[in-house]
Structures are given as structure tokens and as C-alpha cells.
Amino acid sequence: MTDMAKYWTKILLQSLIITLIAWGLTYLIKYDVTSLSAFAPMEKSNSFEMSDMYVTVADRQSQHKLDDNILLVSVDNCSRQKVVECLQTIQAYSPLCIGLDVIFPWETDNDDELLNILAAGNVVLSTMLEYNEETCNFSWQQCSFFDSWFMPQDFGSVNLAINNQQEVIRTFRPFFPLTNGDTIASMAARLALWKDYDAYVLLKNRNNTHEIIDFACKEFFTINADMLLSDSTDSEYLEDAITGKIVLVGDIENKNDTYLCPLKQTSSGLQIHACSLSTILSYDYIKQSSTFANWFWAFLICFIVAVVNCWAKEKWDDVQNLLSRLIQILTLFLICFAGCLMFAYVHYYYDCSNLLLMVGLGSLAFDLTYGTIYVIRKMNNKRVKTK
Numbered sequence: 001m002t003d004m005a006k007y008w009t010k011i012l013l014q015s016l017i018i019t020l021i022a023w024g025l026t027y028l029i030k031y032d033v034t035s036l037s038a039f040a041p042m043e044k045s046n047s048f049e050m051s052d053m054y055v056t057v058a059d060r061q062s063q064h065k066l067d068d069n070i071l072l073v074s075v076d077n078c079s080r081q082k083v084v085e086c087l088q089t090i091q092a093y094s095p096l097c098i099g100l101d102v103i104f105p106w107e108t109d110n111d112d113e114l115l116n117i118l119a120a121g122n123v124v125l126s127t128m129l130e131y132n133e134e135t136c137n138f139s140w141q142q143c144s145f146f147d148s149w150f151m152p153q154d155f156g157s158v159n160l161a162i163n164n165q166q167e168v169i170r171t172f173r174p175f176f177p178l179t180n181g182d183t184i185a186s187m188a189a190r191l192a193l194w195k196d197y198d199a200y201v202l203l204k205n206r207n208n209t210h211e212i213i214d215f216a217c218k219e220f221f222t223i224n225a226d227m228l229l230s231d232s233t234d235s236e237y238l239e240d241a242i243t244g245k246i247v248l249v250g251d252i253e254n255k256n257d258t259y260l261c262p263l264k265q266t267s268s269g270l271q272i273h274a275c276s277l278s279t280i281l282s283y284d285y286i287k288q289s290s291t292f293a294n295w296f297w298a299f300l301i302c303f304i305v306a307v308v309n310c311w312a313k314e315k316w317d318d319v320q321n322l323l324s325r326l327i328q329i330l331t332l333f334l335i336c337f338a339g340c341l342m343f344a345y346v347h348y349y350y351d352c353s354n355l356l357l358m359v360g361l362g363s364l365a366f367d368l369t370y371g372t373i374y375v376i377r378k379m380n381n382k383r384v385k386t387k
Helices: 003-031 050-061 080-092 112-118 187-195 197-206 225-229 235-242 269-282 291-315 317-346 353-386
Strands: 065-074 097-101 123-127 130-132 137-139 155-157 175-177 183-185 218-224 246-250
Touching (some): 003 291, 065 225, 080 097, 080 112, 080 246, 112 123, 197 269, 218 225, 218 235, 246 269, 291 317
Parallel strands (some): 097 123, 097 246
16 A cells, blocks of 8 residues: 555544544434433424524525415404404405404304305315324314314314424424324415415325425515405405405414414414415425435535545644634535525525534544544553553
8 A cells, every 4th residue: 555545544534533423422412312401402492493594594685575376364353243344345355265264162143144254165264173192193173163064175274383382383284184084184285275276286296294384585465454344445455455366364463373483583373374375386395305315414524524624634733723623614604505595596405403513513523533543642652662
């Protein structure tokens, strides 16, 4: 073996050891296998993911567009009668369909008008399903007093947070498997069927349990109940806003129906359903890298950085520490930059948390490796002198 071959074999072997140490440290921190909870913030908290940063950057860099397929009607603090009047006004302007994110738990003596509107055929009713942790399925539960009077296909599930309302909503479940073997579509999926059958079929054929919601650059025209019912509101204005549109009716300011989201501190369930629906109708779903791909690229890039650092130490030992930090900072920046570009322009979500951790911990692994090599050499030199 030539001197050059020995030289590069040594560098590659040391780089592999450094990468393996960085991988081991990353795995310990990320999955908390040693129960060192103080060193496992990523596993203990559900408040941040890399996609949150990508969505925020994409939202700031791209131009916001008003979705011309969807209208939101806010009925916060409205009585049942006022909600009925809003629905009557909306129906008068011939919407494509109405997604009613309102629950009517009890029956009254004056519900004839409400039931006539709901029976019009273009209203998707909302239902909340109960999650069974043992079977990982959902069961139907009575939400509104008229639920048993309509067919299952008249409903759309408005379930967003499965475990608790404090979890960040990044995805939506298109379809909900029921314990009886049936399936009920989400509110967004059911409304998409009204607008675009091909978009609905594509969603169904993807067969994903969850789809990532594209929150970036989404704007929806919103009208409140007072504006909708006011005599001073121009009829042409309402016709342009409602006719042929998907109209989502529900609360926007109700704190009991708000959730944490990547872009805003909180968003209403109605707004999240609108973003989910817009994602379906766009045909442009966000692709997500697999767990294997996340670890593969993390291992490969960390190994390349380790090779460059080992080579720099052999070449310029005096300034190696400075070069190592500069290489690390540049690599971390390029990782985040590339992730944001892929998310914003090709709708590809690469979870680079493993990669960032491995590159960050690579410096510690580098010091541990060369520190061990130094100690071994020191001990060998003492043995030689003793002999």
C-alpha cells in the first residue's frame, strides 16, 4: 500500500469513527434511550418541527394569493336563529356547497327552517368522532340532534387534534376508519368531492393516513354574520363572494375551537379546514422524506464533513479548530437553506433535524476521537521509553 493510500485510509477510518460517534449521540438525544430526559427536548416536546421553519420562510418569501374557491362565514356568538338566517342568505346566492362547522346539540320547536336548509342536498354537516386508542379507529357519536336523520355521506369529520388541543396541527386526516368497518371523510375531503371529483380521487388513491397541510401563502375571503345579513351590504358584492363557491360556516374567534399552527400562534378549526381543502384542490401535495432517507443523508453528509475536518487537521493543524467551526457553521446554514428551498419551490419536506444534530455533534465526536488517539499515542510512547 502506497503512502497516499495509507494517508487516505487513515483519514477515512477516523472520519467513519467520528460519524458513528455523532450518530450514536444523536440517537441518544433524539430517542432518549438512556432516560436522560434533560438531553431529549426533541422527543419530549411537540411544539416545534423543521416543517414549521420551512412553512414560515415559504410564507414570507412568496406572494400571498386569495383563494377564489373558498369563502369563510364567521358566525361567532350568533344565536341559532341568526345562523339559520345566514344559511338562508347563503343559499339564496347559489353556492356550490356549504360546509357547516356548527353543532346543534338539542332540538327546539323552531327548527323547521334549519332542517329545510340542511335537506337542500348541498350542505355537508359536521361531526366529531371519538378515537379508540386500542383499535386506532373512530366511533360515531351523536353531536347534533338530527344526526340520525341523515346519511353518513352527508357528514364530514371536523376532528383535528386527536390527543389534546395543545398539539400543533400540521396535518389533516382525509378519511377516518370507523369501528364498524365503514369510513367517513373529513370535512375538507367531503367538500373537495363537490368541487373536483378528480382531486378527491387523487386524495383517496394516495392512501395516506395523514396529509401535510400547506399553510404557506393562504388567504381566504371572510365575511361575518352581521355583514352578510346587513341591508347595507351590496347584493352584487355578496353574489360575487358566494355564487359557485365553497362556503365554510362556523366560528373563527371561539377559543374552544382554536389550535396551535406553524404560522400563527393559533388558528380556528374553520381556517384549518379551509387550508386542508385548498391543499386538496391544488393537486400539489407536500412530499415527505422517509425516516431511512433522513438518517441516510444525515450519515453521509456528516461523514463528508468529518473527512474534510480530518484532512484539514492533517494539512493545517494550527488553524484546524477555526476551520472546523467555519465548516460546521457553513454546513448548518446550507442544510437549512436547502431545506427551505425544497419546501418552498418543489413542495418537498426533508426533516433535517437528524442531520443538524449529527453535524452539530460532529465537533464533539471529532474532539473525542482525536483526544482518544492522543491518549493512546501518549501511553504507547511511555511503554516504549520504559522498555
